[in-house]
Amino acid sequence: MADSTSPLLKADCDQFSDSESEPKTPLIHNIPPPTSLDSVIEKITQNSGFAQFMQAILVSLSSLFDGQQSFISVFSDAQPTWHCTDTSDNSTWCSSTSNVCQMSSSAWAWDRSASASIISDFNLQCSPSIISGLPASSFFFGCLLGGFILATLADSSLGRKNLLFLSCFIMSVSALITSFSTNVWIYSALRFVSGFGRVSIGGCALVLSTEMMSRKWRDRVGIIGFLCFTLGFLSLPAIAYVNKDSSWRSLYLWTSIPGIVYCAMIFFFVRESPKWLLTQGRKGEALAILERFGEANNNINMSSSTLFLYSRFSLVEDEENSGAVVDVFASLRNLFNKRWALRRVMTLMVLGVGAGMIYYGMPLGVGSLGFNTYVSVTINALSEIPSYALTFIIIGSWNRRTLLLLFSLISGIGSIMCVVVSFKWKALQIGFEMLSFFCGNVAFAVLMIYTLELFPTSVRNSATSMVRQASVLGATISPMLISAGRNNGGVLSYGVFGVVIMASGLFVLYLPETRGETLCDTMEEQERKENAINQHGGV
Known part of the structure; x- marks a missing residue:
């Protein structure tokens, strides 16, 4: 084996071929052969042409529909307003502070059509909170379960593209069927299915889009998906306002049908990650995609045989395993069996819980601040755009650890200040809420990019999904905290959000830095x- 103390090991993941037993690959066109998949793809994609950027944008668009389905309940499940009506029963007393459950049905009426919200449509206004909140809880529970079941398929049998298609299809079709729900139980079950499907979209889109790009653009391209998620979130107030006099079912029709059309675009126009194909032994498909990228970039004109010589050192011989049954949980076992991998994924999951509380909790709880729901949601969604623009600018030049720690601390301080000023300065409170949400968005985006850089191709999607699962756990806890914090100035909601994200941000100090590092392909x-x-004194 090559000397393990060679300084070349710092530059590449796979400078470890057996030089004595393996014949040296001849130089082709006087270009020395790279010795890792990342080096091979870097050679071909280093100019990152139009075709690759279009692929990345098309893949990232999936997050737009993800954003719509993630927050659609803000409007479809909203508590509708009502007013008192004239009644011949003089004994009936009605005011804006009355409880409709204690009054005659003739003494009051909804301000809008009863079909505007599931609360009024399914007559849930007097139901226990556990029933009226069941659809939202079902959605997030579906996310938790789907993440554990579907996430590993992107690293094993299905791959990035097929899982992205499957996830989008499940989410969009279930959203379409949801519009025909006749009661809260069917509605909740379909929301569970939607959450089960959508949870893998963000991770698949991030991994697939970045694995197509060169190292120069890899981190910046990852921001596109977050921006698309924001556009989906931002489109909801507009769609809801246009349909404010229509049924809540219209919201699901307006968001699900375009999502189904998009699924067809994924199936016909998106290409699989060549890195994943190579690690699965599907060399012909991978090399065809790499050749197409190389020709489109006018970078390297190589035949399939040449590309094979360039990539041969980092490929595991797979012919003898070609008939083996695919172990869909192998990537998860690799994450938990390797001590260094387990330490990393658990640390990142702690960070994910804190970031998820801010990222999902703030939009869900902004209505409790006393502002117009349409305006509040729009302001929060608009604040995401500059946060991702800032991330796009600084991600290439700042260390990941520094960014995560800095923006986690600022986000936590902003959230705690929401509690401090809540009793006196309501306008200032929304300002601190926006500051906390803004910095939380930056921290969340950096966290996801950081995660895909910390793990090799063989487990990258599984690791990314585990971190996203942790953020969903934070999102699941958030509604309960928001409800508990309404009567104490937000101490149990915004106060807890702030403490958790600040404390979790400190865990980044246990992780190595990855900016500019070569991505590896296998755990070995x-x-x-x-x-x-470590032998050279690194982190």
Whole structure:
């Protein structure tokens, strides 16, 4: 084996071929052969042409529909307003502070059509909170379960593209069927299915879009998906306002049908990640995609045989395993069996819980601040755009650890200040809420990019999904905290949000820095790289 103390180990993940037993690959066109998949793809994609950017944008558009379905309940499940009506029963007393459940049905009426919200449509106004909140809880529970079941398929049998298609299809079709729900039980069950499907979209889109790009654009391209999620979130107030006099069912029709059309675009126009194809032994498909990218970039004109010579050192011989049954949970076992991988994924999941509380909790709880719901949701959604623009600008030049720690601390301070000023300065409170949400968005985006850089191709999607699962856990806890904090100035909601994200942000100090690092392809390569760096005094 090559000397493990060689300084070349710092630059590449796979400088470890057996030079004595393996014949040296001849130089082709006087270009020395790279020795890792990342180097191969970097050679071909380093100019990142129009075709790759279009692929990345098309893949990232899935997050737009994800954003719509994630927050559609803000409007479809909203508590509708009502007013008193004239009644011949003089004994009936009615005011804006009355409880409609204690009055005659003839003494009051909804301000809008009864079909505007599921609360009025399904007559849930007097139901226990556990029933009226069941659809939202079902959605997030579906996210939790779907993440554990579907996430590993992107690293094993289905791949990035097929899982992205499957997830979008499940989410969009279930949203379409949801519009025909006849009671809260069917509605909740379909929301569960929607959450089950959508949870893998963000991770698949992030991994697939970045694995197509060169190292120069990899981190910046990852921001596109977050921006698309914001556009989906931002489109909801507009769609809801246009349909304010229509049924809540219209919201699901307006968001699900375009989503189904988009699924067809994924199926016919999106290409699989060549890195994943190579690690699965599907060399012909991978090399065809790489050749197409290379030709489109006018970068390297290589035949399939040449590309094979360039990538041969980092490929595991797969012919003998071609008939083996695919172990869909192998990637998860690799994450938990390797001590360094387990330490990383658990640390990132702690960060994910804190970031998820802010990222999902703030939009869900902004209505409790006393502002117009349409305006509040729009302001929060608009604040995401500059946050991702800032991330796009600084992600290439700032260390990941520094960014995560800094913006987690600022977000936590802003959230705690929402509690401090809540009793005196309501206008200032919404300002601190926006500051906290803005910085929380930056921290969440950096966290996801950081995660995909910390793990090799063979487990990258599973690791990313685990971190997203942790953020969903934070989102699941958020509604309960928001409800508990309404009567104490937000101490149990915004106060807890702030403390949790600040405390979780400190865990980033236990992780290595990855800015500008070469991505590895297998767990073995990652381990050899880490050992080599440690021997040279690295982090």
